[in-house]
Amino acid sequence: MPSYRLDLDVPVSGxxxxxxxxxxxxxxxSITGFQLVTGAPGSDAVGAVVVTTEQPVDAEALAKKLRHVVDTEVLxxxxxxxxxxxxxxxDRTPRTGTFAAxxxxxxxxxxxxxQVALGTPALAALDAFDGLLREIIDEEFGAVEYRYPTLLPVTALHRSGYLFSFPQHLMFAARLDGDVDTYREFAEEAAAREDIGDRVLHRCAPVDRCLPPTMCYHTFDQFAGATLPAENTVVTAKGGSFRHESRYHQTMERLADFTIRETVFLGTAEFVREARDRFxxxxxxxxxQLDLAGRCEVASDPFFAGAATAMQVSSQRLLELKHELHLDVGPGESISVGSFNLHEKxxxxxxxxxxxxxxxxxxxCVGFxxxxxxxxxxxxxxxxxxxxPVPLKERCRNTIRAGRGM
Incomplete structure (x- = not known):
């Protein structure tokens, strides 16, 4: 595979x-792999990025994109x-090579x-975790639960700002244009060739649905334009969430298709902050209680490609609007398993x-x-x-014994 060194005009600090x-x-x-290259010996500043691609590319054009992102979003x-x-x-130490095993x-x-399919006993564990979280939600907040449909109106992500804050994660749901000639032409072409991926979009109707990147957008869309009857409202939901992760997807740590249990708090500033912190x-x-190794820290969302990206990341951290719960998955490795977010107004x-x-x-909102x-x-x-640990063991044994998760 071709490899290119893309030098930065200004080094990126550690x-x-x-x-x-x-x-x-x-x-x-086109990028299939990359390595961050530090400058002088002993320095942790990144002076270049070496990328590999499937086919030869215009290296200078790629370097220009990199420098623009570094200059506008990182530095x-x-x-x-x-x-x-x-x-x-x-002090529990995770094993290595877990996913391969x-x-x-x-x-x-x-x-x-x-995309990963779960079998026994992983599926039982997933259900058990959701049950434990649901108990907290019931005990502390008395939330109303909804089961939302999978597809979300594109207008919901537009109103929320997601379309122009996280365009890299978007996944749309398309359908063929409603015309018999379109159906017939597509069916004939699909029957004649195996790979039709590049032959679909030009025959599609305008896109008005997308796959939800998380559950809370369903809730905000549900209450759009509403006056809530109570001062404070709590809604919880579990469902499939979808984010294009490019080549960052790996093992079960970062999936394009995954399940979130999310709880949304609506009300006064004092209520939503206290509820976030209590959760x-x-x-x-x-x-x-489960004796899992990890930590909770101040974090930020992966804003990208917007004019205000750097400001959004910085202000989110300074105001401590986002907290993340990380659990260890390997020596020196952890993943975020939950986030606790304040949205202000x-x-x-x-x-x-x-x-x-x-x-x-x-x-x-709080999501896991x-x-x-x-x-x-x-x-x-x-x-x-x-x-x-006992709380999970008891739940999972009952689940597996009942034939669920098999």
Whole structure:
């Protein structure tokens, strides 16, 4: 495969290394691999990126894209030292090679890029985690639960700002234009060739549905234009979520197709902040009870390609609007399994959601990636249910015995 060294005009400091790393694959579909190259010996500043591609490309055009992203999205970010809010007392050490072993034992099946099917006992663990979280939600907040349809109106993501804040993650749902000639021509072409992926879009109707990147957008869309009868409202939902992760997808850590349990808080500023923080405390207590190794820290979302990207990332960290729960999955490796987010009035304004006093509501949400939680458990405990912590062991034995998760 061709390889190219893309030099930066200004080195990226070690403090911003992760922000650069999370953007390289989104520069171009042609990139199949990359390595960040540091400058002088002993320096952690990145001076170049070496990329590999499937076919020869215009290296200067690629370098221009890289420099633009670095200059507009990475370098302007304010450096804020990592802030850890909580550390697990567990000293449990995750095993290595977990995902390969799970595949070999048939516990999981890799269905495609960023897609993993779960078998026994992983599926039982996923359901058990959701049950434990649902108990917290019921005990603390008395949330109303909804099961939303999979498809989400594109207008919901437009109103929310997602379309122009995270364009790299978008996945749309298309259909053929409703005309008999279109159907006939497509059917004839599909019957005549195996690969039709590049022959679909020009025959499609305008796109008005997309796959949800997370559950909360369903909730905000549900209450769009509404005046809530109560001062504070709590809604929870579990469902499939979808994000294009380019080549960043790996194992069960970062999937394109995954399951989220998400809870949305709508109400006063004091209520949503207190609810967010209370849920975080209950979640860390659960992690301690399960003796899982990890931490909770201030974080930021992967804003990309927008004029205000650097400002959004910096302000989110400075205001501590986003907290993430990380669990260990290998020596020196962890994944975010949950996030605790304050939105201020952003979604209340965007969707026109009012409180009983007529004022715009504040909002917060707490979401957990159930496959990620399951993977962290498998990395730290293995997949013999008898070795799992008691709260999970009891639930999973009952699930498997009942024939669910088989």
């Amino acid at each position: 403090a911003h290394r992760d922000e650069l790393h999370r953007r390289v694959y989104y520069l171009s579909e 302007p970010q304010l450096h804020t030292p990592p802030k850890v809010l909580w550390n697990s007392p567990s 799970l595949l070999a034992d048939g516990v999981v099946h890799e269905a495609g890029p960023g 975080r405390r209950r979640a860390t207590e659960l992690v301690e 952003h979604f209340g304004d965007a969707f026109g959601i009012k409180g009983p006093d007529g004022g715009t509501v504040y909002s917060a 990636g159930l496959e990620r939680l399951t993977y962290a458990l498998l990395c730290q405990y293995g997949w013999d249910v008898d070795d799992w």
